[in-house]
Amino acid sequence: MAYSDFDLRGARERFGLTLDENQNLFAAIPEVEAPAELRAFLDEWAPAALAMNTEKARSEMIIAPILMEAVRLSNHRLSLFSGITFDVDRERGLTGSCDYLLSRSPERYFLQQPVAAVLEAKREDIPAGLGQCVAMMVAAQAFNERDGRAEETVFGAVTTGNNWRFLKLSGVVACIDRPEYHLLQVAKILGILQSMAAG
Numbered sequence: 001m002a003y004s005d006f007d008l009r010g011a012r013e014r015f016g017l018t019l020d021e022n023q024n025l026f027a028a029i030p031e032v033e034a035p036a037e038l039r040a041f042l043d044e045w046a047p048a049a050l051a052m053n054t055e056k057a058r059s060e061m062i063i064a065p066i067l068m069e070a071v072r073l074s075n076h077r078l079s080l081f082s083g084i085t086f087d088v089d090r091e092r093g094l095t096g097s098c099d100y101l102l103s104r105s106p107e108r109y110f111l112q113q114p115v116a117a118v119l120e121a122k123r124e125d126i127p128a129g130l131g132q133c134v135a136m137m138v139a140a141q142a143f144n145e146r147d148g149r150a151e152e153t154v155f156g157a158v159t160t161g162n163n164w165r166f167l168k169l170s171g172v173v174a175c176i177d178r179p180e181y182h183l184l185q186v187a188k189i190l191g192i193l194q195s196m197a198a199g
Contacts, residue, residue: 001093003086003139008131012174014093015138020175025168029195031187038069038186046183050162059099059120062161066186067100067118070193078197079103081111086139094139101140102155102196113147114140116155116196126165129158130176137169155196164189 012019034042042062049061064082071078081101088094100118103111117136121129133156140154156167166177181189 002096003094003098003132003135004096005093006131006135007128008134011131011134011138015135015172017134017138017169017172017174020173022178023175024179025166025175025177026188026192026195029188029191032073032190032194034186034190035069038065041065042183042186046161053124055120055122058161062183063100063118063120063159066189067102067193070102070190070197073190073194074197076106077104078115078193079105079108084111086111086114086136086143088139088142092138092142094135094142098136101136102193104197111143113149113152114143114154115152116140116157116193118157118159121158121160124160124162126158126160126163126180130165130167133158133167134169134174137167137174141169166192 045061049057067080071080081103083097083099084101086098086101098117099120101111101114102116103113104115105112117133117140119129119133137154137156144152154169158165162183164181168175
């Protein structure tokens with residue numbers, strides 16, 4: 001198996017997780033004002049990406065710029081890894097590539113301390129991506145445990161670029177945030193990503 005083989009039920013059963021779908025996880029997180037440059041970029045290019053309606057366009061013109069801005073706003077306490085192979089435990093199906101991983105480390109040449117997995121929703125189907133994202137979060141948790149960071153919470157997001165759904169994994173409890181955020185709420189999205197940098 002690989003991350004892409006998991007649906008939400010399969011991930012829950014395979015990893016012995018409890019799902020919590022009833023929390024507004026980031027309600028208290030303040031917005032972070034999007035810099036004028038990012039707002040101008042998204043104003044110009046997000047409509048084009050949405051009109052083209054390809055995963056590549058959404059990834060390059062919406063998702064990556066937001067994640068790069070989150071890294072910049074964290075004063076590079078976060079690092080961004082794009083499209084890397086993340087083989088953690090083949091026997092448990094924790095293998096494959098990740099669209100994006102955020103790491104709570106300034107290291108750029110190798111992955112250290114992953115804190116968030118961000119998955120681009122295929123065919124604009126966020127619910128279908130939740131299981132894959134949960135599997136990547138379990139892998140990040142296992143990766144951190146090997147580094148002696150077993151207590152850390154791991155986050156995730158499934159996004160179409162236009163819509164964002166966030167997740168949190170603490171121990172064996174996987175929380176799926178109740179609200180879904182829209183691109184027009186980019187300040188809230190940046191605030192949530194910043195909260196992941198803070199730990």
